[in-house]
Amino acid sequence: MTEPITPDPIVPVLTKRWQSPRAWDIDVYEQLEGYTALRHALSGLPDQLIELVKASGLRGRGGAGFPTGMKWSFIPQGSTGPGAKPKYLVVNADEGEPGTCKDIPTMMADPHSLIEGCIITSYAIRANFCAIYIRGEALHPLRRVRYAVEQAYAKGYLGRDILGSGFDLDIVVHAGAGAYICGEETALLDSLEGRRGQPRLKPPFPATAGLYASPTVVNNVETIASVPAIVQGGSSWFRTMGREKSPGPKIYSLSGHVTRPGQYEAPMGTTLRQLLELAGGMKDGIPLKFWTPGGSSTPMFTAEHLDIPLDFEGAAGAGSMLGTTAVQLFNETVSVPWAVMKWTEFYKHESCGKCTPCREGTYWLLQILERMVHHEGTPADVDTMLDICDNILGRSFCALGDGAVSPITSGIKYFRQEFLDLCTEQPSVAHPDQLAELTGASA
The missing domain is CATH 3.40.50.11540 (NADH-ubiquinone oxidoreductase 51kDa subunit)
Incomplete structure (x- = not known):
């Protein structure tokens, strides 16, 4: 069976009434x-x-x-x-x-x-x-x-x-x-x-x-x-829209360091490069560093994945998931360990606590990441996190645990050196301003 012809990605189906006055009536x-x-x-x-x-x-x-x-x-x-x-x-x-x-x-x-x-x-x-x-x-x-x-x-x-x-x-x-x-x-x-x-x-x-x-x-x-x-x-x-195994239109949510964030309807299989063209490119021209194809629970991609078809097979074939097509874009000014820590805070807070791998694992992952971001970690912490992730993935009661480890494992996969670089900067004597920053108190 041949691949269907993909029509103009800006012809709306799901969003065709959004701009009409009082379309909700x-x-x-x-x-x-x-x-x-x-x-x-x-x-x-x-x-x-x-x-x-x-x-x-x-x-x-x-x-x-x-x-x-x-x-x-x-x-x-x-x-x-x-x-x-x-x-x-x-x-x-x-x-x-x-x-x-x-x-x-x-x-x-x-x-x-x-x-x-x-x-x-x-x-x-x-x-x-x-x-x-x-x-x-x-x-x-x-x-x-x-x-x-x-x-x-x-x-x-x-x-x-x-x-x-x-x-x-x-x-x-x-x-x-x-x-x-x-x-x-x-x-x-x-x-x-x-x-x-x-x-x-x-x-x-x-x-x-x-x-x-x-x-x-x-x-x-x-x-x-x-x-x-x-x-x-x-x-x-x-x-006629999308791809053979993932047909139809899709709403892609672009947020982060993009010129025009928002909802973009396009056929399934549209690439991030094409979506960025619709959204005016990266904000202020600062290059893309990493992005999520379907929200923070999907393994992150890098600038090398701009031409991956964003459908179920394309995302999976490149090592991630399509998820909810929540495309979050981060430029080169963003620290990967910091972003991963913020996402892990969310999953630790939202874990329902029913199963041990997710309840305990997200807690300890957050402790390690906070140490590392504050330059108090060790190189061994990177392997410890991967070991914890391995004990959560596929062993938690639902997919929340799997989603919680995705940003960590993919972040280490593509940006391992960033995690290690944080471990080498451990001040022997903390300055009062640093102590205030670490504890959240005002100097």
Whole structure:
């Protein structure tokens, strides 16, 4: 099969309504072809929608990249009589990955694309209840999505007998309490059920025992918002964008030392070199030193990786992950050990504490990194950190532990000498100003 032709990367699909005045209002959304895909979807059968999304090749935009249609098909559909368990759709809008900021703009500028996607997805998996779980600190998108849900009820797109189809659906918008761990789907489900957000042991998987121990699909905001476009344009059209194994458009979040930071929609497989051209290049012309392709939990890249295709296969083939496409760029003025220390502070703070490797490992990694940044480390600390990382990777209860070690292992891989250079500068007598800096006190 030949590689699909990649169209102009600035032709918008997911972001096409963002610049329209009051695009978040249902009347404007309807004027811009909103809810036409829903009418088309309700005229067909649920299984046809699942097959359509399978054929489109849409993969989860929350980081894992699992085929969306396949995920939907895992929901058991055989028993529908009395006593059968209900099916649920849960939308993961707990956007907490450092550097990730693609879902909040979607919910602010175009919340009805998410709601329309929720209705179509719920119809496909035969769910009559959907929960949208939004990060608690994101007050503005929370209010906007709730208002959009109210508008959808008033217009007959939600509730009983939607558009005369006989399909019923209720949507609840739930505010999380601000825990990063609730971005992990099973911790999110525990939080929705009113318990402390901690990851569950798998199996069983959410597809068979999710929310309230019932079959549940958990999808990211961008994944669900892509569904109406697929229904409207078809699977073949969707595959004209991106690459063969990673088709479709993607929202890339560029932040850091870039001239015009922000959200850039482009086909999957777009390179950082191309994204930088759209964003005006590096700020102040200072060269790029290192960057993350998908947030701080993905192994970092260097300036040598500018032409890596930013899709699931391209990022993995170069030794990292696509993740949430939170592209953080750092110029040559930034210390790698310092940046790694700041990220490790975050993961140590956000570890739920359920498993020993993550709880203890992130604590000790932070202690070592703080020593090194303050010029109190030793060369042996570098190997000690790698040993700790090896005992966390693949041994923690969920992916938080794996993500916590990624910046450390990749930082040492590409910039080991920077860590060692810090170890050689150990003052025998600390000056009062240095002591104040180390302790955080004022001189």
